[in-house]
Amino acid sequence: MLEVNVTKKLGTTLINVSFEAPEKGITVLYGHSGAGKTSVINMLSGLLKPDKGRICLNGNVLFDSAKKINTPVHKRKAGYIFQDKRLFPFMSVRKNLLFGRKRGISPKVRLEDITALLGISDLLDRKPDFLSGGEGQRIAIGRALLAEPDFLLMDEPMSSLDQDRKNELIPYIRKIPEKFGIPVVLVTHAYEEAAALADHVVLLDGGRVTGNGKSKMILPRINYAAPLSPAQ
Numbered sequence: 001m002l003e004v005n006v007t008k009k010l011g012t013t014l015i016n017v018s019f020e021a022p023e024k025g026i027t028v029l030y031g032h033s034g035a036g037k038t039s040v041i042n043m044l045s046g047l048l049k050p051d052k053g054r055i056c057l058n059g060n061v062l063f064d065s066a067k068k069i070n071t072p073v074h075k076r077k078a079g080y081i082f083q084d085k086r087l088f089p090f091m092s093v094r095k096n097l098l099f100g101r102k103r104g105i106s107p108k109v110r111l112e113d114i115t116a117l118l119g120i121s122d123l124l125d126r127k128p129d130f131l132s133g134g135e136g137q138r139i140a141i142g143r144a145l146l147a148e149p150d151f152l153l154m155d156e157p158m159s160s161l162d163q164d165r166k167n168e169l170i171p172y173i174r175k176i177p178e179k180f181g182i183p184v185v186l187v188t189h190a191y192e193e194a195a196a197l198a199d200h201v202v203l204l205d206g207g208r209v210t211g212n213g214k215s216k217m218i219l220p221r222i223n224y225a226a227p228l229s230p231a232q
C-alpha cells in the first residue's frame with residue numbers, strides 16, 4: 001500500500017493531497033496541467049520535500065514531518081522515468097542500461113531478462129541518437145528496472161512520442177508491475193493513456209484529490225465530469 005498525505009506551498013499554489021493506492025498495479029495520477037501531478041511524484045521520489053505530512057510505502061516510512069523522517073532520494077529506491085528519455089548520448093545502450101547497477105551486489109534482475117522483456121536485445125550496441133523515441137523510453141525503463149527499485153515513478157513518459165510509438169510502448173509498461181512485483185505511479189493528462197494503463201486512478205485538480213479508486217470506477221467520471229480540453 002502506498003499512503004500519501006502531504007501539503008506543500010509552491011508559490012501561490014497549495015498542494016494538499018491525501019490518497020492511498022494499492023502496492024500492486026499501475027496507479028495513474030491524472031489531471032489538468034498545473035493540477036500538481038509532478039509535484040506529488042517529486043515528493044514521492046524525495047526530489048521535493050513536503051512542508052508537512054507522511055509518505056509510506058508498504059509500511060516503510062519515506063517521509064514523516066511529525067517524526068522528522070525524510071529518507072534521502074538515493075535511499076528511497078525509486079526508479080524515475082521522465083518525459084524525455086535522458087540517456088547518456090556518448091554511451092552505448094548496454095552501458096546506459098547498466099549505469100545504475102550497484103557494484104558488489106549480485107543482481108536479482110538480469111540484463112538478458114530486461115532486454116527480452118522490453119524487446120531491446122538487438123539495440124545493445126547502438127548509441128541513443130540512433131533510437132526511435134519509443135525505443136529510447138524502453139531503454140530508460142530498462143535502466144530504471146536494472147537498478148532494482150522498490151517502486152517506479154513515471155512522469156508523462158509518453159508525452160514526447162507520436163501515437164504509433166505510444167501504442168508500441170503501452171504493452172511494455174503494462175507488464176512491469178506483475179513481472180517485478182513493484183508498484184508503478186504514472187503521471188498523465190491524456191485520457192487514452194490513463195485508460196490504457198491504469199489499474200487505479202487518483203484524480204488531481206488544483207492541488208487536491210478529487211477522485212481516487214479503481215480505474216473502472218474513476219475513468220467514466222473523467223469522461224463526463226472532468227473532461228480535459230480536446231487540445232490536450
Ligand SMILES: Nc1ncnc2c1ncn2[C@@H]1O[C@H](COP(=O)(O)OP(=O)(O)OP(=O)(O)O)[C@@H](O)[C@H]1O
Binds near residue numbers: 031
Ligand atoms: N517551484 C515552484 N514555485 C512556484 N510554483 C510552482 C513551483 N513548482 C510548481 N509550481 C506551481 O504548482 C502548480 C502545480 O505544478 P505541477 O508541475 O505539479 O503540475 P502538473 O499537474 O504536473 O502540471 P503539468 O501537467 O503542466 O506538468 C502549478 O500551478 C505550478 O505553477
